[in-house]
Amino acid sequence: MAITMKTASYKIIRDHDRCIECLVCVRQCSNGVHRWDEDYMCLVSDEAECVNCHRCVVFCPTQALNVVASPLDFKTNANWRKPDIEQIYLQAETGGTLLVGMGNDRPYPVYWDHLLLNASQVTNPSIDPLREPVELKTFIGRKPDTVHFGSEGVEGEFPPQLELDVPVMFSAMSFGSISLNAQKSLARAAVETGIYWNCGEGGLHPEVRPYADRAVVQVASGRFGVSVDYLKSGAAIEIKIGQGAKPGIGGHLPGEKVGPEVSRTRMIPLGTDAISPAPHHDIYSIEDLRQLIFSLKEATEYAKPVGVKIAAVHNVAAIASGSVRAGADFLVIDGFRGGTGAAPLRIRDNIGIPIELALAAVDSRLREEGIRNTVSLVVAGGIRNSADVVKAIALGADAVYIGTAALIALGCHMCQKCYQGKCNWGIATTNPYLTKRVNPEVGARRAANLIRAWAHEIKEMLGGMGINAIESLRGNRLHLRGIGLGPKELEILQVKAAGE
Amino acid sequence: MVVREGLARIPAGCAVAGIVDRRRQAMKADGIVTMISLMHDRSNGLGGGFAVYGCYSDMSDYYAFHLFYESSSAQTETEQFMSIYFKVEQKEPIPVRKNGLQKHAPRIWRYFVKPKVSEINEQDLSEEEYIIKTVMSINRDIPGAFVASSGKNMGAFKAVGYPEDVADFYRLEEYQGYLWLAHGRFPTNTPGWWGGAHPFTLLDWSVVHNGEISSYGANRRYLEMFGYHCGLQTDTEAITYLLDLLVRKHRLPLLTALNIFAAPFWEEIGRMDPERQRLWKVLRSVYGSALLNGPFSIIVGCSHGLIAMNDRIKLRPLVAAVNTEKVYVASEEAAIRAVCRQPDRLWTPAGGEPVLAWVEHQTSKHGSSSLCDGLVREVS
Numbered sequence: 001m002a003i004t005m006k007t008a009s010y011k012i013i014r015d016h017d018r019c020i021e022c023l024v025c026v027r028q029c030s031n032g033v034h035r036w037d038e039d040y041m042c043l044v045s046d047e048a049e050c051v052n053c054h055r056c057v058v059f060c061p062t063q064a065l066n067v068v069a070s071p072l073d074f075k076t077n078a079n080w081r082k083p084d085i086e087q088i089y090l091q092a093e094t095g096g097t098l099l100v101g102m103g104n105d106r107p108y109p110v111y112w113d114h115l116l117l118n119a120s121q122v123t124n125p126s127i128d129p130l131r132e133p134v135e136l137k138t139f140i141g142r143k144p145d146t147v148h149f150g151s152e153g154v155e156g157e158f159p160p161q162l163e164l165d166v167p168v169m170f171s172a173m174s175f176g177s178i179s180l181n182a183q184k185s186l187a188r189a190a191v192e193t194g195i196y197w198n199c200g201e202g203g204l205h206p207e208v209r210p211y212a213d214r215a216v217v218q219v220a221s222g223r224f225g226v227s228v229d230y231l232k233s234g235a236a237i238e239i240k241i242g243q244g245a246k247p248g249i250g251g252h253l254p255g256e257k258v259g260p261e262v263s264r265t266r267m268i269p270l271g272t273d274a275i276s277p278a279p280h281h282d283i284y285s286i287e288d289l290r291q292l293i294f295s296l297k298e299a300t301e302y303a304k305p306v307g308v309k310i311a312a313v314h315n316v317a318a319i320a321s322g323s324v325r326a327g328a329d330f331l332v333i334d335g336f337r338g339g340t341g342a343a344p345l346r347i348r349d350n351i352g353i354p355i356e357l358a359l360a361a362v363d364s365r366l367r368e369e370g371i372r373n374t375v376s377l378v379v380a381g382g383i384r385n386s387a388d389v390v391k392a393i394a395l396g397a398d399a400v401y402i403g404t405a406a407l408i409a410l411g412c413h414m415c416q417k418c419y420q421g422k423c424n425w426g427i428a429t430t431n432p433y434l435t436k437r438v439n440p441e442v443g444a445r446r447a448a449n450l451i452r453a454w455a456h457e458i459k460e461m462l463g464g465m466g467i468n469a470i471e472s473l474r475g476n477r478l479h480l481r482g483i484g485l486g487p488k489e490l491e492i493l494q495v496k497a498a499g500e
Numbered sequence: 501m502v503v504r505e506g507l508a509r510i511p512a513g514c515a516v517a518g519i520v521d522r523r524r525q526a527m528k529a530d531g532i533v534t535m536i537s538l539m540h541d542r543s544n545g546l547g548g549g550f551a552v553y554g555c556y557s558d559m560s561d562y563y564a565f566h567l568f569y570e571s572s573s574a575q576t577e578t579e580q581f582m583s584i585y586f587k588v589e590q591k592e593p594i595p596v597r598k599n600g601l602q603k604h605a606p607r608i609w610r611y612f613v614k615p616k617v618s619e620i621n622e623q624d625l626s627e628e629e630y631i632i633k634t635v636m637s638i639n640r641d642i643p644g645a646f647v648a649s650s651g652k653n654m655g656a657f658k659a660v661g662y663p664e665d666v667a668d669f670y671r672l673e674e675y676q677g678y679l680w681l682a683h684g685r686f687p688t689n690t691p692g693w694w695g696g697a698h699p700f701t702l703l704d705w706s707v708v709h710n711g712e713i714s715s716y717g718a719n720r721r722y723l724e725m726f727g728y729h730c731g732l733q734t735d736t737e738a739i740t741y742l743l744d745l746l747v748r749k750h751r752l753p754l755l756t757a758l759n760i761f762a763a764p765f766w767e768e769i770g771r772m773d774p775e776r777q778r779l780w781k782v783l784r785s786v787y788g789s790a791l792l793n794g795p796f797s798i799i800v801g802c803s804h805g806l807i808a809m810n811d812r813i814k815l816r817p818l819v820a821a822v823n824t825e826k827v828y829v830a831s832e833e834a835a836i837r838a839v840c841r842q843p844d845r846l847w848t849p850a851g852g853e854p855v856l857a858w859v860e861h862q863t864s865k866h867g868s869s870s871l872c873d874g875l876v877r878e879v880s
Binding site: 120123124125127132133135137139141143144145146147148149153154158161163367370371372373465466467468469471472473474475476477478479 | 513688712714715716717718721722724725726750751752753756763765766767775778779781782783784785786787788789791793794795812813815
């Protein structure tokens with residue numbers, strides 16, 4: 001009798017003419033797919049364990065391996081698709097909640113792909129970034145409406161700001177959810193490229209403290225790792241209310257991942273589950289949020305911007321407006337395609353709204369209320385490339401957070417099994433054997449390269465539009481046109497249709 | 501299809517020119533008309549206009565409203581509206597010459613008015629805000645009515661046509677002033693509407709502009725947060741409102757406002773002393789949405805004098821000259837040389853470097869803005 005009714009999702013194709021039986025595939029696979037069979041004296045593969053992470057394929061020195069989707073399928077049924085059936089098998093076997101890693105992979109519309117950018121022709125010259133400066137510098141923090149001049153220059157204290165050389169930051173990924181080497185790679189890349197990284201809700205490990213002045217430190221519902229020292233060591237503080245991948249629920253780092261290092265950094269006992277409650281138990285309403293914002297400001301002597309991160313849900317505009325009024329210096333809106341180390345599948349796939357619509361709605365609402373200029377808006381959740389960044393800024397963002405894209409730069413192959421702790425690329429794991437696979441030097445270089453490459457591309461797109469400073473694109477929706485969108489979507493995005 | 505200005509955004513190239521006599525000596529229109537006519541090929545007959553300061557010295561205590569009406573009902577409605585908020589001292593059609601432009605002309609009237617003090621008090625507004633509010637109400641709420649200018653002792657004369665024909669149409673030879681601005685427009689589409697021609701005015705300000713600002717969408721949405729309605733969808737309108745916001749409402753020194761429009765690059769800021777670096781970080785982070793990006797050369801007129809400026813990488817032409825007490829600015833040097841063959845000094849201002857030419861200080865009743873506060877540099 002089969003142990004499971006679920007069949008293998010992938011088929012491993014080994015070219016035995018090429019295979020030299022070096023066993024690299026065996027050593028590289030933490031899922032135990034490849035095995036040397038002593039009886040038959042040959043390599044065998046247990047395909048049921050394969051997650052299609054490509055590790056063995058990439059590392060095979062003779063290119064003898066390939067992994068393809070299993071050709072086995074169910075009888076065609078437009079309603080009962082393969083995943084629907086397999087998920088029932090799994091739940092019938094386990095009685096558990098289905099878990100997934102990474103962001104929503106359902107075929108919902110990706111609005112970035114329905115927005116087109118403008119370029120100058122004749123009436124307005126395009127600007128060549130190779131010859132003229134094109135500026136990307138961005139400040140994240142609260143801004144006053146106006147500047148008062150006295151005899152001594154600008155009067156009064158100016159609120160603290162994060163100064164970004166490129167309007168992109170690495171989003172919150174805690175030590176525990178990702179390896180220390182992965183976090184270190186991003187931290188170093190952030191320092192190198194003049195941006196910021198976010199340590200997530202996992203405290204600051206001593207080895208990433210040297211990069212803390214480029215860190216956004218997170219305060220989430222579990223309060224893991226939070227101390228005055230922690231708050232003061234970061235460049236900014238972010239209160240995490242929600243996450244795009246799992247709005248309405250908290251987080252869960254299983255005890256298996258809580259080794260000595262994670263235990264020390266999070267300030268929790270070894271081997272215990274680190275459970276972040278769904279709400280902050282000191283925030284049951286907006287006035288409570290204000291108290292936490294100002295507690296954190298008091299604790300850090302008003303020297304750091306304090307932001308609030310919320311998931312993009314249906315009434316996101318009103319929540320955003322309330323958070324600004326509650327004193328947030330920057331707002332982070334995380335869309336439903338935002339990544340995660342682990343989320344219940346039903347929640348990830350069905351809750352929240354696309355970041356493009358949420359961003360358009362929040363920016364418009366804050367403008368209607370005349371407070372958009374006082375706060376910074378950072379968006380996250382499925383930003384894939386520099387064009388997405390440019391479109392996000394044109395819709396109204398100050399900057400974007402990237403998580404998944406940053407991990408892909410470190411080698412992630414999007415197998416979506418982060419929650420298993422067996423990441424073959426050494427990213428979403430704390431297993432010392434695996435984490436060595438990310439060399440922080442190499443990781444930092446790769447992540448920094450990504451930021452530099454995007455910066456070049458952003459400058460070229462800006463120059464094409466005849467813009468030489470990113471702030472002139474912010475909320476400048478005239479540079480966008482919608483394609484293949486309905487009137488209501490265009491209305492929400494406040495974007496004209498292509499050809500208009 | 502002819503799209504009316506305000507319903508669409510129409511890119512345009514242009515000619516601009518300005519003259520000011522810093523001793524407030526009255527000048528006839530011939531100089532400015534010569535300047536703008538010489539640049540005939542920079543416009544295409546779809547927009548021309550002039551602004552003149554000092555033209556109504558007998559009525560300098562009154563706001564001079566120049567109105568365009570597309571129908572008699574628009575006129576009736578506007579006059580009824582104005583009678584509620586203003587004491588109308590005098591009203592008359594603006595005299596014109598039939599030279600062909602009249603075929604498509606609206607009704608063109610002018611009114612000399614004073615705001616009703618009781619109404620100002622009632623609404624708890626400054627006199628300036630009261631005027632702006634009234635002008636915006638007429639432009640927005642009365643179909644077919646448009647306020648071409650509303651300052652004291654100044655007026656805007658504009659039309660769809662070549663600038664030299666516009667001057668002839670309005671019989672500008674009958675006017676004198678110490679400051680003249682002119683504009684010839686080359687829109688890429690047919691505005692078909694006189695209100696859309698330049699100069700654009702608000703209170704004491706008048707602006708002529710050559711350019712297409714790529715930051716327009718950002719500037720406009722920023723202005724809307726402060727209650728400005730950018731009904732014309734033109735850069736000139738946005739620039740005028742930005743000046744009003746920064747200088748009048750936020751009380752920034754004029755030069756600071758101009759520097760915000762064409763902010764120094766971060767590279768340049770990096771070479772400044774720490775105090776100025778700090779200042780620029782503050783200004784650019786607070787007023788980033790007021791940065792005017794993309795090509796422009798603008799000339800701004802007001803009762804205190806003239807300002808001319810380019811975008812920060814000088815993507816449009818602008819030349820300035822000084823001859824004794826007169827300061828000239830124009831899109832082309834030839835336009836200046838046509839009226840002043842050998843100026844004392846002629847130069848091409850650098851990108852983002854404002855040219856400020858102020859008239860002699862005069863304790864006048866019509867100084868309606870705090871414009872000159874905090875000035876640090878001017879043409880010498």
